[in-house]
Amino acid sequence: MRSVRARAALGATLVVAVALIAAGLAVLLVLRANLTDRAGLEAEVTAREVAGQLALDTPYDELGLEDEDDHPVQVTDEDGRLVAVSKDLEAVSGTGTEQVRPVPSARASGDDEDESEDDDDSRNDPARREVSSDEPDFANGTATVDGETADYRFATVEATNSAGLTLTVHAGAPLAAEQEAVSTVRGAMLTGLPVMLLVVAGVTWLVTRRALRPVEGIRRELAAITASEDLGRRVPEPGSRDEIARLARTTNETLTVLEASVGRQRRFVADASHELRSPIASLRTQLEVGAAHPELLDVPGAVADTVRLQDLAADLLLLARLDAGEQPGRAAVDLGALVREEVSQRTGDRVPVTVSxxxxxxxxxxxxxGQLARVIGNLLDNAERHTERAVTVSVSADRDAVLVEVTDDGAGVPEAERERIFERFVRLDDARSRDEGGAGLGLAIARDVAARHGGTLTVDRAPEGGALFRLRLPRSV
Incomplete structure (x- = not known):
């Protein structure tokens, strides 16, 4: 099942089905328990009425059991013999005795003429007459009354007459009302459950379809962007503030970043091709002239073009690795020692470099x-290119960071251009020759490397009036 709408509708239907079934079972159990208790209460009332008459020495044939058609009654003595039974009771179960025909009892009437006068006084003592106040015993069973068999709830109550004879009364109440009510409710639930589930499934399908409609619009637009390769297009953003709207906004933000990245890549390829064309063309020209006229071969110029081509290729390779997300190593580097080493290895600088x-x-x-050495070298190259008399490098601790400052006394960087100079292939002095001005990659590489190391590279105005570059890197603990 690949459709989100189908899975949502099925899931909601299953959840509702489980909930309805559980609720229906609970309702049926509660209903059955309540109706069973009600039938038990009726049986208890009947049993206590008969027990009360027995406690008053009412003769068995005067208990009025013939009127209890809906409430079958059995009365047993201490020996378990049936001494009284309701009219038309033909069979019974669940009362402890299945007898339906009374058996004469030696103490049945409670008025034996052979007993002495003292016994008569004892029998007439009200203290010896009682109906048990304990909770009656309940049980479910069946009874056949006048040819009809039905389920009953039986209550058992004990009574003691004036002669001290303990009699047990079993009285039943029909469970037909309980069974009919439970059956009716169960039938209604079984009939309504499929209808309810169909309604839930249909509503969930429609609601999900409406909710996912913007997602389908986003998908279609992304498919169109993929087919056309036009990163300038954007997916539609719903006016709501829900998750789908946030998804659309995030998608458009991603497309914006991707468009900018692709644009930078295309400009990078174009600028790299342009920068490579010049030294390659110059080197080819010199080699062709040298092949035709060996005496005219400019070996130093060819070597300079080759070195420049080599440096440019190294810069492009480093930028490609940085763009690919290459992470720098985690070795400990002493920036003070690194700066001294880089300055000591520089030859041919037209202005001396002072290190502090x-x-x-x-x-x-x-x-x-290696990458940090490239940053220091690029900053020094830039300072040498623009300074007039002096270049100064200082290394110091700045709280939890190490600060490297490279200062020159040149013309400085205009405030409006202080961010632009860190873009690739940007040279502010267009009149400067390519040999002197470089390809415009040094500062871009320096900032990218600083950012990869968790630091920053900024430019400001130096006290001497030139440019002041600040490289700040996190200090290792």
């Missing part, structure tokens, strides 16, 4: 030594 490292112990960070 705070004497506050190791200034270590976690990351890739």
């Amino acid at each position: 490292v705070a004497d506050s112990g190791p200034l270590e960070v976690k990351g890739s030594r």
